[in-house]
Amino acid sequence: MINTARGILYFVALILLQVLVLNNIHFLRMVTPLLYVYFIIKLPVGYTSIRVTFLSFLAGITVDMLSNTSGMHAAACTLAGFVRPQIIRLFIREDLADNIAPSFRSFGSGGFVRFVVVFVMLHHFSLFLIESLTLFDLPFLAIRALAGVATTSILIFIIEAFQKNSRRSDDQY
């Protein structure tokens, strides 16, 4: 119940932040942070693959609708959401309770960093590849995608670090 409420809150807040603020940022005329993937990252570990895939698609299509990119974010998010359980299994060996969300505390610092970077990388590379289907320019594409991955991941770590401090007593984190 708490997970669902928090999920909805993350969904609305992150997508509004993405569409109203972050989409207007164009750092070095190249990098736009795509922070809304944080919503998919924070989905509880125990969610079934079906649920994660569908929620990712929902997040992607909403961002698409609000930034005129019909389908691009949806395609990238669906892919990233679909393989998320596999990425988690790859980095986190021990069993976690179903309602635990990925964080520094639950995954361990190293594990969480690796998980976030791989997840964001997968999302960004598929997004930029889909985007450039018509206009192919490989070195430029790689630079843009890598810069995007770095910016988005760092933003996620910053947000995560704040949560770690403020809710130390909370067992879920």
Next chain:
Amino acid sequence: MRKLLDFLINRRNWFLFLFLELISFTLIYRNNAYQQSIMLSTANVVAANVVSAGGSVTSYLSLRDKNKELIERNGQLEIEILRLQRRIETMATDTMRFQAYAGDSAIRFPFATEVAKVVNNSVSYLANYITIDKGSADGIEPDMGVVSERGVAGIVSTTVSEHYAVVIPVLNPKFRLSCKVLGSGYFGSMSWDGRDVQYAKLDELPRHVEFQVGDTIVTSAFSAIFPEGIMMGTVSSFEKQRDDNYYSLTVKLATDFTRLNTVMVIKNYHKNELKRIELEARGND
């Protein structure tokens, strides 16, 4: 049979995944085919209201610069008025010529403008779009030209709803416009290569055209979309194209797309007539 059912149920996440990807790629494909659905773009009323809420906040942030630009523009126009007034006065002294100049008052100037606010604007993608808060109710139609206070901004796309319209800016591979070097009659084709939001390319300019770095590029008279001579940008560098008969110019765009918030849509009353006779001419061939 049971095994088959088990197999399908076990693999249901794969089916959902493939199904959702299919939807996404259908949308991408349809978008690339120029037709964008109104439901899934910011021209849809719900989406437009969300993004315009953000736009109404950010439009306050650059008021100071906007003000300065408007004052400058005002000054330029005042000078233009004075210049034209003097011309009328000199012509009025010669009544014969003045009457010829004034012409028939029943003919109206074929262009009109409609001021619109930008409610959503992207610059970070390879194909960018702008949403404005005027739609078919305000007389906006597909293929109308859109200018900012500094120069050309884009062309209205086919996605026009009642109160909103999506504009294809210069920063989109679908955008192509015939432009020329100011003062010469030769024209080339303007497009964007997806790299830098400040620069676009002017291709197919004949090699014997004389120009210098810093020269002004304006719209040519060959489209019904823009009137002739609207500022596009300035030449920043040039190179010869492979087949050596044409120049390819890098043009620094006059419009700053990263902080666009008010634009003007240009309506051309003669557009339909122009299109009709061009079609007729083609049909006669």
